[in-house]
Amino acid sequence: MSLPATDMAAVEASPVIVDPSHKRRRFRFLTSAKAASGLVIIGFFVVLAIIGPWIAPYNPDKRGNDLVKGPSWHHWFGTTHLGQDIFSQVIVGTRAVVYVGFLASLIAGVLSVLVGVTAGYLGGIIDDLLSSLTNVFLVIPGLLLIVIITVSIPTVTNTVIAIVIGVTSWAWGARVLRAQTMSLRRRDYIEASRATGETTWRIICFEVMPNLSAIIASGFVGTAIYAVLSEITLAFIGIGGNAGWNWGTILYWAQGQAALPRGAWWWFLPASFAIALLGTGLALLNFGIDEFISPRLRSSGKTSIKMLNGRKVRMRVGFTPVLSSPALTSASGGRSDRTIEGAA
Numbered sequence: 001m002s003l004p005a006t007d008m009a010a011v012e013a014s015p016v017i018v019d020p021s022h023k024r025r026r027f028r029f030l031t032s033a034k035a036a037s038g039l040v041i042i043g044f045f046v047v048l049a050i051i052g053p054w055i056a057p058y059n060p061d062k063r064g065n066d067l068v069k070g071p072s073w074h075h076w077f078g079t080t081h082l083g084q085d086i087f088s089q090v091i092v093g094t095r096a097v098v099y100v101g102f103l104a105s106l107i108a109g110v111l112s113v114l115v116g117v118t119a120g121y122l123g124g125i126i127d128d129l130l131s132s133l134t135n136v137f138l139v140i141p142g143l144l145l146i147v148i149i150t151v152s153i154p155t156v157t158n159t160v161i162a163i164v165i166g167v168t169s170w171a172w173g174a175r176v177l178r179a180q181t182m183s184l185r186r187r188d189y190i191e192a193s194r195a196t197g198e199t200t201w202r203i204i205c206f207e208v209m210p211n212l213s214a215i216i217a218s219g220f221v222g223t224a225i226y227a228v229l230s231e232i233t234l235a236f237i238g239i240g241g242n243a244g245w246n247w248g249t250i251l252y253w254a255q256g257q258a259a260l261p262r263g264a265w266w267w268f269l270p271a272s273f274a275i276a277l278l279g280t281g282l283a284l285l286n287f288g289i290d291e292f293i294s295p296r297l298r299s300s301g302k303t304s305i306k307m308l309n310g311r312k313v314r315m316r317v318g319f320t321p322v323l324s325s326p327a328l329t330s331a332s333g334g335r336s337d338r339t340i341e342g343a344a
Contacts, residue, residue: 032288032291032292034284034285034287034288034291035284035285035287035288035289035291035292036288037281037284038280038281038282038283038284038285038286038287038288039281039285040281041277041278041280041281041284042278042281042282042285045094045097045098045277045278045281046098048091048094049094049095049097049098049099050095052091052092052094052095053091053092053095055091056085056087056088056091056092057085057087057088058084058085058087058088059088060084060085060088060089060092060093060245061084062084062085063082063083063084064079064082064083064084064085065083066079066083067079067080067081067082067083068080068081068262068264068267070264070266071266075087077090077266077270078264078266078267080253080254080257080267081253081257086250086266086267086270087270089245089249089250089271090247090250090270090271090274092244092245093244093245093246093247093249093250093271094247094274096158096231096244096245096246097228097231097232097246097247097278099158099162100158100161100162100165100227100228100231100246101224101225101227101228101231102224103159103162103163103166104161104162104163104165104166104169104223104224104227104230104231105166105220105221105223105224105227106166106220107162107163107166107167107170108165108166108167108169108170108173108219108223108227109170109173109216109219109220109223111166111167111170111174112170112171112172112173112174112176112177112216112219113173113174113177113209113212113216115130115133115134115170115174115178116134116173116174116175116176116177116178116181117177117178117181117204117208117209117212118130118204119131119134119174119178119181120177120178120179120180120181120182120184120185121181121182121185121200121203121204121208122200123182123185127178130174130178131178134171134174134175134178135171137168137170137171138171138172138175140168142168142169142226142230143230143233145168146164146165146168146230146234147234147237147239149164149168150164150234150239151239156239158244161231161234162227162231165226165227165230165231166223166227169223169226169227169230170223172219173216173219173222173223176215176219177212177215177216177219180211180212180215181208181212184208184211184212185208189207190203190207190208193207214289214292214293215293217289218286218289218290218293221282221285221286221289222286224282225279225282225283225286228275228278228279228282229275229279231246231248232246232247232248232251232275233248234248235247235248235249235251235252236248236251236252236255237252238252247271247274247275248271250267250268250270250271251268251271251272253267254267254268254271255268
């Protein structure tokens with residue numbers, strides 16, 4: 001059936017109404033103060049890792065005549081026992097820390113998705129084999145295995161360290177993804193896709209994986225924290241010394257030259273503060289992802305929440321708010337659009 005020309009013109013001329021709340025919901029993750037703060041901190045270190053070697057005032061290996069001098073206009077973070085500029089070492093060392101952390105997280109994330117999702121969805125003998133492999137990596141001490149593998153390799157670079165950390169730190173994420181996949185594979189929409197003849201790989205990629213994206217992102221951030229601390233630990237104990245400067249190398253030389261007994265606090269405090277700040281940024285981002293996944297965490301600790309119409313509703317501490325819809329309002333005897341408070 002065709003529409004008259006006048007009706008077609010009216011349809012073409014009618015404006016398209018866009019719900020502004022849809023855009024707000026699309027960027028709801030960035031409205032979290034924890035997630036936004038974490039992204040700002042991580043973004044700062046990523047930018048510093050990219051441009052660090054270009055903006056460093058000195059070559060981090062260059063020696064000078066100012067030996068173990070405190071902060072000054074010429075050396076903002078002071079100097080080492082060889083007259084090296086600590087500020088330049090911190091800036092240049094940022095690249096290695098960020099590179100190893102994110103590359104190791106990427107490798108561990110890919111392995112955990114492949115093993116965990118495959119085992120959870122297929123089940124059977126494949127699940128038994130992959131679960132046994134996961135259990136083996138779970139019970140092996142991770143840092144000890146990293147040290148053994150790294151020492152056995154003739155040439156240790158940042159890429160090698162990242163690969164070793166990534167290959168040895170995927171088991172916990174695979175275990176979590178396996179459990180979540182097992183709970184998803186019997187859902188109605190998965191059964192409907194299987195009944196319509198969808199292939200296994202298509203169901204996994206387009207039906208299962210989108211529902212695991214938040215968990216995968218949280219695991220990526222958690223692995224990044226572990227990878228950064230592992231790399232700094234390896235450098236602090238003297239493994240991977242030829243891989244270049246990083247924050248752990250600065251602490252290694254500070255500890256070896258007795259910076260603390262000599263009162264050279266500027267030798268180890270800047271690198272320690274950078275480690276703490278990057279770890280805080282990653283942790284805040286992880287907390288933001290957890291709150292984005294769980295509505296209960298998202299509203300915890302707040303005294304008021306904002307409804308879709310922009311109105312704020314106050315909450316009572318110790319109670320979980322349930323917003324009443326207009327239909328429920330009329331059915332409950334004209335109760336206003338406030339909260340129905342029930343025990344948490």
